[in-house]
Each structure stands twice: as C-alpha cells, then as structure tokens.
Amino acid sequence: MRLKIKRFHYARDVEEALSLLSAYRGRGAILAGGLDLARSFNPKLEGLIDISGLGLSYVHEQDGGLRIGATTTLTEVLESRAAREYLGGFLAEVVGQVANPPLRNQATFGGAVASAHPWADLPTALVAVGAEVRWVDQEGEHRARVEELWQGEFRRLLSSAVITEIFLPPWEGAFAFGKLSRNVGDIALLNCACGLGIEDGKVAWARVALGATPRRGRRLLWLEDLLTGEAPGEELWQVVREQVEANVEVGADRRASAAWRRAAAGPLLARTLARAAEKATARQR
Ligand SMILES: Cc1cc2nc3c(=O)[nH]c(=O)nc-3n(C[C@H](O)[C@H](O)[C@H](O)COP(=O)(O)OP(=O)(O)OC[C@H]3O[C@@H](n4cnc5c(N)ncnc54)[C@H](O)[C@@H]3O)c2cc1C
Structure with missing residues (x-):
C-alpha cells in the first residue's frame, strides 16, 4: 500500500x-x-x-x-x-x-x-539523561x-x-554512549547510555539505559542501585558483566538472538561505564 x-x-x-x-x-x-x-x-x-x-x-x-x-x-x-x-x-x-x-x-x-524507534540510539540517550x-x-x-x-x-x-x-537537563558527572552494530552507520543490535557521578572515589549516582534489546531504551534501575556507593574500577566492571548476564531482560528479533544480546550486554555496559567513570573523574580535576 x-x-x-x-x-x-x-x-x-x-x-x-x-x-x-x-x-x-x-x-x-x-x-x-x-x-x-x-x-x-x-x-x-x-x-x-x-x-x-x-x-x-x-x-x-x-x-x-x-x-x-x-x-x-x-x-x-x-x-x-x-x-x-x-x-x-x-x-x-x-x-x-x-x-x-x-x-x-x-x-x-x-x-x-x-x-522513537526501539532500535534507535537517541531514545536510549534521552532516557538516560532524563530529557x-x-x-x-x-x-x-x-x-x-x-x-x-x-x-x-x-x-x-x-x-x-x-x-x-x-x-x-544539566548533570554534574559524565555520560558515555555505547553501540553494537554490524557496521558503522547501521542500526544498533544493542545500545546503552551510562551516566555516573563520582564523589570521594565512589559512585554517588548512576543513570544506565539499555536499548535495542529489542525494546526501546529503558533504565536498569537495579544496576544503578548496584553501582551506587561502589568504587569504579575493574573489580566493579567484572561484577557488572556477571550481574548483567544473569539478570538483563533481552529478546530476539530479526537482527539478533536473545542469547547473543545476553552475552553482549554485560561487556558493552561495563565498557561504557568505565568510559563514563574516566570522564567523570577527569571532569572533577
Ligand atoms: C535508514 C534510517 C537509518 C536510521 N538510523 C538511525 C540510527 O542509526 N540511530 C538513530 O537513533 N536513529 C536512526 N534512524 C531514525 C531517525 O533518527 C528518524 O527516522 C528521524 O529522526 C525521524 O525524523 P524526521 O524529521 O525525518 O521525521 P518525519 O519522518 O518527518 O516524522 C516522523 C513521525 O513523527 C511525526 N513528527 C515529526 N516531527 C514532529 C513534531 N515536531 N511534532 C509532532 N509530530 C512530529 C511525523 O508526523 C511522523 O509521524 C534512522 C532512520 C532511517 C530512515
């Protein structure tokens, strides 16, 4: 038609x-x-x-x-x-x-x-910053x-x-964005936006949204709670990888299977959180 x-x-x-x-x-x-x-x-x-x-x-x-x-x-x-x-x-x-x-x-x-396509990048980022x-x-x-x-x-x-x-809105900490796609310019197979505020070497607040799951970007409140109060670093990122693989809610569509998304989400989030933590720490200096 x-x-x-x-x-x-x-x-x-x-x-x-x-x-x-x-x-x-x-x-x-x-x-x-x-x-x-x-x-x-x-x-x-x-x-x-x-x-x-x-x-x-x-x-x-x-x-x-x-x-x-x-x-x-x-x-x-x-x-x-x-x-x-x-x-x-x-x-x-x-x-x-x-x-x-x-x-x-x-x-x-x-x-x-x-x-607001579920696979799009902007919705995930806008949810994370609370637009x-x-x-x-x-x-x-x-x-x-x-x-x-x-x-x-x-x-x-x-x-x-x-x-x-x-x-x-304005934020005191820093945000980073992560996207997995088949090639540059393609639609996301999975994306995430992560924001962290760091105070006295610990996570004071966290905002984490995961999108293209294949649902539209949503905050992972349980992960935000898990991060808050912890010291950013490899040990914490390892916990993130394990907890995300165990708990994340993902599904399948014609672009990717649920098993692939489950395996990919933890490393993607851990990498993006590490970048957000680096940026937040640098902003404090
Ligand atoms: C090939 C392709 C690849 C893409 N890749 C990506 C990507 O990698 N990442 C990503 O995030 N997004 C991607 N997108 C999505 C893209 O960002 C949106 O399609 C685009 O922003 C839509 O904006 P538009 O101005 O063209 O909307 P239009 O086509 O003009 O409108 C879209 C809809 O919104 C309504 N609308 C538009 N503006 C308003 C308004 N101000 N008030 C009320 N209703 C309104 C229209 O009536 C219509 O229903 C892709 C899209 C395409 C087609």
Missing part, C-alpha cells in the same frame, strides 16, 4: 499546524525531515503539514542544560557549539553515531522523539519526561500535537 497524499501545507505557526491537524481528523500528519513518513504505508494519510517554517530550529544552552527546537536537524545539533559542549561531548558522541551524514542532514530531533519533551495541542502546552511519554500511548497523543522542544 502506498501513501496517497492529496494536499501539502506549509504551516506559518504552531496554531495553524494544530488547526490543520484537527481539520484532517486523523488523516493529516506533521512533516519534519520526512524520513519516516517517506517509508510510511498509512493509506489513510491525505495531508502533510510541513513545520520547517515555525522557527523551531535552534539549540540553546540554559543553566548547563540544552533546549533543542523540534525541527533542528541532527547535523545542526552536531554543528552547534552548545550541543558539542553538553555533558563533555556526550550528545555529539550519540548523534555522530546515528546513521550517516546525508540522513543526519534530514532527520530532525523532534522527529526522532516522535518516532523532557515539550509539546502543544488544542488543550495547551504540555511537558513530560521522555520515559513517561513513551510508556503511554504517545503515538495517538502526538498525532494531534506539535512537539516544540526537547530539554536536556
């Missing part, structure tokens, strides 16, 4: 985009970079509402956090000094591993949040942490809304 688009609109402001969405009663969609829409087989879609002219392409630093406008492309994120400096380069580390430059020229940050999504619908403005938004019926909710901004 192919897309049967009849009309294309260029919205001048958020209100116009919302009123067009409402007029289509489920037969219209917001168009950002169009990467996912181009591959969509929704035969109901009749109208596309381009939001590239709403002034939502920006990256602003705010008290150590980052406000990213929804239509900002991944390339624009990489080119922004504020984004490159966020958490010592963590966001650039993640975005730089998303597909390839032509795709990053087109993909928008808001589109990545709206589509907040801001959106507008006919009832007004809303905000929610990504992990809360994605737990609910977010596709239905966003089908009549416009995401305006994503806020990435």
